[in-house]
Amino acid sequence: MPELPxxxxxxxxxxxxxxxxxxxxxxxxxxxxxxxxxDAIGATITGAGRRxxxxxxxxxxxxxxxxxxxxxxxxSFADRLDPDGAGDPYLRAWWQLDDxxxxxxxxxxxxxxxxxxxxxxxxxPTLANAGPEPWDPALTAAxxxxxxxxxxxxxxxxxxxxRPVAGVGNIYADEALWAAQINPKVSRLGLERAGRLLxxxxxxxxxxxxxxxxxxxxxxxxxxxxxxxxxxxxxxGRTGLPCRRCDTPLTSEVxxxxxxxxxxxxxxx
DNA sequence: GTACGGCCCTGTTAGC
DNA sequence: TGCTAACAGGGCCGTA
Numbered sequence: 001m002p003e004l005p006x007x008x009x010x011x012x013x014x015x016x017x018x019x020x021x022x023x024x025x026x027x028x029x030x031x032x033x034x035x036x037x038x039d040a041i042g043a044t045i046t047g048a049g050r051r052x053x054x055x056x057x058x059x060x061x062x063x064x065x066x067x068x069x070x071x072x073x074x075x076s077f078a079d080r081l082d083p084d085g086a087g088d089p090y091l092r093a094w095w096q097l098d099d100x101x102x103x104x105x106x107x108x109x110x111x112x113x114x115x116x117x118x119x120x121x122x123x124x125p126t127l128a129n130a131g132p133e134p135w136d137p138a139l140t141a142a143x144x145x146x147x148x149x150x151x152x153x154x155x156x157x158x159x160x161x162x163r164p165v166a167g168v169g170n171i172y173a174d175e176a177l178w179a180a181q182i183n184p185k186v187s188r189l190g191l192e193r194a195g196r197l198l199x200x201x202x203x204x205x206x207x208x209x210x211x212x213x214x215x216x217x218x219x220x221x222x223x224x225x226x227x228x229x230x231x232x233x234x235x236x237g238r239t240g241l242p243c244r245r246c247d248t249p250l251t252s253e254v255x256x257x258x259x260x261x262x263x264x265x266x267x268x269x
Numbered sequence: 270g271t272a273c274g275g276c277c278c279t280g281t282t283a284g285c
Numbered sequence: 286t287g288c289t290a291a292c293a294g295g296g297c298c299g300t301a
Contacts, residue, residue: 071294108278110295126296258294
């Protein structure tokens with residue numbers, strides 16, 4: 001599932017191939033999640049940005065094309081659109097650019113596309129309320145700690161909310177909590193532990209980007225290649241396997257509707 | 270404003 | 286072998 005490292009990997013690949021390209025035609029699946037794609041017709045893409053897990057493509061007419069990949073969304077290029085659409089039953093949107101066609105493929109349809117006035121994210125609540133980017137200099141340990149202290153919910157739930165820091169999903173939340181030796185169910189963190197968790201969130205995301213993202217099943221980069229970070233995971237997907245710090249079998253439980261994996265010994269409550 | 274549950278989706282896997 | 290149910294989970298929405 002694309003989290004910040006996967007979206008950033010796609011953004012970096014996308015940028016040189018879409019910036020300056022005009023959108024001549026576009027089409028979409030009937031779902032309202034994807035129909036806004038066609039509203040981009042006539043505009044030129046002027047950049048390729050990212051905010052948390054959202055891809056932001058600024059357009060020449062003071063609007064932004066916002067793409068969320070959901071769980072199974074993928075972007076790719078083709079020389080031309082398959083005329084009968086039979087080549088890809090999960091094609092949800094496409095944009096004819098000057099040099100090629102940008103395709104949005106999404107099996108489970110958890111992705112979504114929006115076009116908004118530049119910087120006006122009121123119609124996208126998670127984006128509008130997103131916390132700072134992980135490497136924002138304004139995101140200090142104190143600010144991160146204060147953000148977590150505002151809620152009584154489990155720290156895992158808070159990370160997934162995108163409010164303390166943007167871009168963390170289920171995989172990198174479990175990895176950061178494991179590295180910081182913090183139990184995912186605690187709701188109170190001291191300043192020092194919050195600072196450690198913030199450091200490990202940054203480390204987990206940096207490692208993910210360096211390795212081209214985590215491919216467990218669906219995620220692919222723009223070229224269709226797999227990420228490599230799945231080989232380096234310490235917690236996510238390792239239920240019952242020995243903790244690589246203390247050999248205790250990792251345990252798991254559903255927290256906030258997400259399977260959460262942790263070490264019962266070195267991430268004690 | 271916060272907390273929580275349910276829903277959207279469909280391929281894969283486990284169980285019978 | 287074939288069918289059914291459970292599972293995966295990011296974001297949104299309604300309700301309390």
